[in-house]
Amino acid sequence: MVRVLDPVRHGRAIRDSVPFPSHVVTGKGTACIFDDCNLTCPNDQVVLKPGTKVKALSIGDGASLVDAASVGRGWICAERLKALPTLEAADCKCCGFSLPSNYFPRVSRDCLYEKGPAMCRLCESAVLVAMQRSAAVDSFLALAGGSDFKPWETFILANVGSFTVESSTCDYFGPHGQTCVDVCSAVAAVVAFQSWLWYVTCRTQKELTLRERPLRLIVGTRLKPVISDASTRSFSSYLSCPFSSEQLETWWCNASTRPCWEQPEVKGGALLPRYAAWYVRPGCSCAYDFSGTHWAPQDMPEWLLDIEDAVWKELVGPCDSDELVKPNSCLLNYYANGTHSVDWHADDEPIFEGTLRDCCIVSLSLGATRYFDMRRRRICGPQREQVRVKLNGGDIITMEGMLQKHWQHRVPREPGVDAPRINFTWRTIVAHRSEEGTRCPCSV
Ligand SMILES: O=C(O)CCC(=O)C(=O)O
Numbered sequence: 001m002v003r004v005l006d007p008v009r010h011g012r013a014i015r016d017s018v019p020f021p022s023h024v025v026t027g028k029g030t031a032c033i034f035d036d037c038n039l040t041c042p043n044d045q046v047v048l049k050p051g052t053k054v055k056a057l058s059i060g061d062g063a064s065l066v067d068a069a070s071v072g073r074g075w076i077c078a079e080r081l082k083a084l085p086t087l088e089a090a091d092c093k094c095c096g097f098s099l100p101s102n103y104f105p106r107v108s109r110d111c112l113y114e115k116g117p118a119m120c121r122l123c124e125s126a127v128l129v130a131m132q133r134s135a136a137v138d139s140f141l142a143l144a145g146g147s148d149f150k151p152w153e154t155f156i157l158a159n160v161g162s163f164t165v166e167s168s169t170c171d172y173f174g175p176h177g178q179t180c181v182d183v184c185s186a187v188a189a190v191v192a193f194q195s196w197l198w199y200v201t202c203r204t205q206k207e208l209t210l211r212e213r214p215l216r217l218i219v220g221t222r223l224k225p226v227i228s229d230a231s232t233r234s235f236s237s238y239l240s241c242p243f244s245s246e247q248l249e250t251w252w253c254n255a256s257t258r259p260c261w262e263q264p265e266v267k268g269g270a271l272l273p274r275y276a277a278w279y280v281r282p283g284c285s286c287a288y289d290f291s292g293t294h295w296a297p298q299d300m301p302e303w304l305l306d307i308e309d310a311v312w313k314e315l316v317g318p319c320d321s322d323e324l325v326k327p328n329s330c331l332l333n334y335y336a337n338g339t340h341s342v343d344w345h346a347d348d349e350p351i352f353e354g355t356l357r358d359c360c361i362v363s364l365s366l367g368a369t370r371y372f373d374m375r376r377r378r379i380c381g382p383q384r385e386q387v388r389v390k391l392n393g394g395d396i397i398t399m400e401g402m403l404q405k406h407w408q409h410r411v412p413r414e415p416g417v418d419a420p421r422i423n424f425t426w427r428t429i430v431a432h433r434s435e436e437g438t439r440c441p442c443s444v
């Protein structure tokens with residue numbers, strides 16, 4: 001087991017060891033970290049043997065505490081760090097550790113999920129030390145042959161997860177003159193950090209089996225499995241349009257004209273490449289924030305509830321007496337034509353807790369046929385699976401279990417398409433907003 005040193009040197013919060021994944025894939029090969037700390041150089045020239053000195057190291061500058069709610073994906077958006085409020089000094093209720101305000105000036109008080117794993121919130125906070133992007137990480141990115149991450153999604157290394165491999169026989173020099181040691185360190189750091197974040201935020205890397213924790217899937221007899229990945233509890237299924245053309249026409253009429261469609265600017269100043277509207281079930285007042293945009297809640301209107309009813313009837317099926325839980329929110333997207341799209345992402349915002357627990361999202365498409373792609377996250381395994389589904393008007397696709405944690409999805413640009421499309425994604429908010437001032441009545 002790799003020993004992870006506690007950079008903060010206080011308390012019990014940092015583990016002695018972290019359950020590392022056995023490998024991480026880069027664009028140029030596989031860098032492996034085994035339990036006994038074998039580390040394979042990305043250019044396959046050398047294996048840093050067990051016993052190679054590995055020490056914890058801070059990379060970068062400026063420590064910040066990370067909002068655990070923003071790290072479900074493992075990669076942290078620097079933008080969110082800036083949003084963290086300041087914490088006055090406080091004592092941890094579990095371990096009694098006194099969190100000095102001057103050490104971590106930007107710790108968030110409410111940073112952990114209320115309903116997350118039972119653990120000392122302050123301890124958890126205290127260990128989430130993040131560092132700004134460093135040259136070593138840049139070299140990792142370069143090696144990875146680009147990344148899935150947008151430029152503003154800065155890599156941030158926790159000093160708990162950074163390693164300097166002190167001896168190596170490899171004379172590899174990277175594109176920017178980095179040595180193998182630099183690169184391996186960066187890879188190790190990133191892997192370690194991700195594993196560690198997953199560990200502290202999700203408690204486990206391995207999902208429970210369906211037997212250990214049963215999952216009621218909407219597979220029915222009529223839905224066709226698209227993704228059925230029990231090892232990560234990730235599922236998706238598809239139902240070809242079961243609705244009449246009259247229904248589709250009425251729904252299109254309502255959905256295209258009634259919502260107050262908005263197309264705000266995303267971070268960087270560009271317009272969101274589609275229009276959207278955010279609805280919640282009456283009683284809930286949760287806004288939805290994603291990609292730097294903010295969506296005020298609107299109560300689900302009758303016409304939308306009618307569509308939801310019809311969709312749910314199809315999903316449950318006539319013979320299934322079990323009530324399929326109704327969602328409490330719905331995001332509508334309007335794609336004016338093929339230039340409109342949604343890039344790779346997961347619906348992993350904190351309000352859905354899709355990286356912490358099973359999460360069911362049901363999608364209905366109307367109008368133009370568009371592709372819907374899903375791909376497994378790179379860190380999950382050596383193979384990056386990707387599936388493409390053609391969604392026609394009236395088609396339904398589900399995303400279930402822990403799919404939002406392990407997979408991403410998108411609707412790619414298709415410049416040849418000149419007709420509009422509307423998509424509904426029904427979701428369940430489980431962590432209702434509890435911030436002062438915007439507290440939802442459904443928050444417990
Ligand atoms: O339009 C679609 O099919 C998907 C939309 C989506 O993924 C989203 O809004 O999060």
Ligand SMILES: [Fe+2]
Pocket residue numbers: 345346347409
């Ligand atoms: Fe999505």
